[in-house]
Amino acid sequence: MQFRVAILGCGTVGGGVARILLEQRDALRERAGQDIQLARIVDLFPEQSSRRHGLPRELYAGAGADLTQQQADAEIQRILEDPSIDLVVETIGGSGAAILATTRGTLEHGKHLVTANKALLAKHGEELLGTARKHGKGIGFEAAVSAAIPIIKVLNECLTGDEIQSISGIMNGTSNYILSKMASDAQSFDAALRDAQAKGYAEADPTLDINGGDAGHKLTLVLRLAFGLDVEFEDLPRRGIDTVTAGDVAFAHEMHGVIKLICHAQRVGDSVHAAVTPMIVKRTNLLSKIDGATNAIRVIGRYAGEIVLIGQGAGSLETGSAIVSDIVFLARHGEHALPRPVATGFRLRPLGELRLPYHIVFETADMPGMTGIVATAIGRQDINIDTVSHNRHEVDHAEFAIATMPCTRSQVERAVKDIQGNHPGSLLSEPRVLPILV
């Protein structure tokens, strides 16, 4: 039996998929119970793509010649209408009308869809899942979150007997690489970013990586699977790493922690508190040990307890491996592969309402009494102090960090207002506040 696959877009990820499908054809036949045949590739630049990935030119639509966008669109349409194609891999990217039409059309024409496109799924996931259900087809998107880490199937197929309490993940490798460099080489944010760009870990335009947008797309998908929460991407609180300073990194180190960009979601009753934010991760937490471009996700189940998954979050073959696994899963399970709609009625709430320990860096005048003023104000808001780290005394100002016991963000804000109101001029800048992940 043949199971015919077309790949739309054969760049870094699509090329990895094609290579694995060709190299592993015999093994995949055994595992899928069907011969998974790479039937067609559509790419604007077949010569370049085939050379880069070592793929035969004859697999490319248009006889291997470069295509105009219009020609490529026509080839894609031909694939969607070809009844012999069972599954389409979308590795074009983007989240606009054209790619939505292509992916929706794939399902409407009765084909399974596999995609790594987190932006598309974060925006249009519900609609695409609905279309898939209507047409009895599946959508595989294992590669959309932390590439090689099988978090999608772990949530959809493995932890289904449990009740998930929280998820905390390092899901953006670029941010993690930059933060790791800032910590290990005491680099500034700008220097670490340039290093990441030089090494190919960051794009020329790294905006979505460093502002938490990419991580936010992933957390949006995870919230849907883990908590049945249909979140608008725009509603998800996001803060990137672009505000993290070398000083914050140094204070974190003294507090036995490291700064990581964390996708965090925590259930309390019928609420799910979620955000993308830099956090201080304590050294006792395994996530603190994940350096470079590696991703890691901690899931806490009511029954299973803590489960941690670690792996590569990007890369041609790493992402390709996840996509080909999705193809096998769809060939084996067909329409059973679709995650069931789960209507939990949970509500998204701000992370700041949760009681969390906080790490606060104060920049003050360098004069006796400042620690007392700050500590007193914090105590007046009923916040217990865990640690005070006092290590920057310059000529004209001092910096020190306070780690609190669990409290809400608004308690912290009231304490800061108290200081600013009662001791005007004592704080030289707005305190920098990060939640702590234990």
Place this chain on the structure above:
Amino acid sequence: MQFRVAILGCGTVGGGVARILLEQRDALRERAGQDIQLARIVDLFPEQSSRRHGLPRELYAGAGADLTQQQADAEIQRILEDPSIDLVVETIGGSGAAILATTRGTLEHGKHLVTANKALLAKHGEELLGTARKHGKGIGFEAAVSAAIPIIKVLNECLTGDEIQSISGIMNGTSNYILSKMASDAQSFDAALRDAQAKGYAEADPTLDINGGDAGHKLTLVLRLAFGLDVEFEDLPRRGIDTVTAGDVAFAHEMHGVIKLICHAQRVGDSVHAAVTPMIVKRTNLLSKIDGATNAIRVIGRYAGEIVLIGQGAGSLETGSAIVSDIVFLARHGEHALPRPVATGFRLRPLGELRLPYHIVFETADMPGMTGIVATAIGRQDINIDTVSHNRHEVDHAEFAIATMPCTRSQVERAVKDIQGNHPGSLLSEPRVLPILV
């Protein structure tokens, strides 16, 4: 639609399953698309079991009264013959004829089987899978290997697009607890074992945990899933932790490593080198950081690279969570849930044939020249030395450790024979050899 489940044996694990099925019934209905009903429990001691797990007595066969073995057997037979039961959870344990008959009978009567019984599956897995295929039913055994870590589905359903190169796992929590105690508290093996027994991490008879038998059962299952290798449990080389000394642990520490009981399997061409053995795990490897009763498994895929999964390897609810997830999976995917038979034609080979770095502890006379004699003999076998750690000088003997660069076990053995032959009496005992996991 109803999906009716019976539990055979309601002790630690069965009780956890029952509790989760009752507590999560609404959520499970959403996820499985069917109402998963706990229909019947068979246990010899319903009063004790129901009190311990907070379960209603009326769920127990025999009207909640204690059963003789004969009565229990009759109740089990009645369940197997009851066409309204869709799935049987076997949490009785053992690998003898009776439990084989019960599990085989479950499948023959057209019911799905879920079990955590690694000993049964290691011995009779092929037969049971064959029976399941014949009758179009599934077997779930996620809980059989590292309880809460979803390694079975990760291998069966997630990494199916990849080619697995190696698997290294801490799969026995008791051993890991004992080794962690020996490392952190400088305890002897016997003291750490007594501590583990006092804390409930080790059975009164800990034989299978400390001699590598339990880990061997798990590795047998993993070899089948990851490499299509049908290994007789007896053929799998196994060494436990009972020969590890406090001195070995101290030397490992000096070499920037820790001793862990590792289930290791590594593919080279058409061979899979596999064994259960204590190894020195270098501090740079995440497995070195897994302490106490926690389990961890590192999978290296040709395309995905390194993936590490960490979680609890035992416990009532932790194991129960995995079993209930299997129930949901079978309710959703039915006979599609069965792993496909994969005939790879791979052969099992001894780990010692692999080139691995080794850690060798020599006990020698305390006299000048010994390091040179030993190092020269090692060099003569073409083994490069990485580190020599020389830190035990007693009145009448010295101990030192050598870490080698990768070589085969027989090279090491030839070097030892060389020393013993050319310098009789210089080695006061047989050197202790452990492979190193980088």
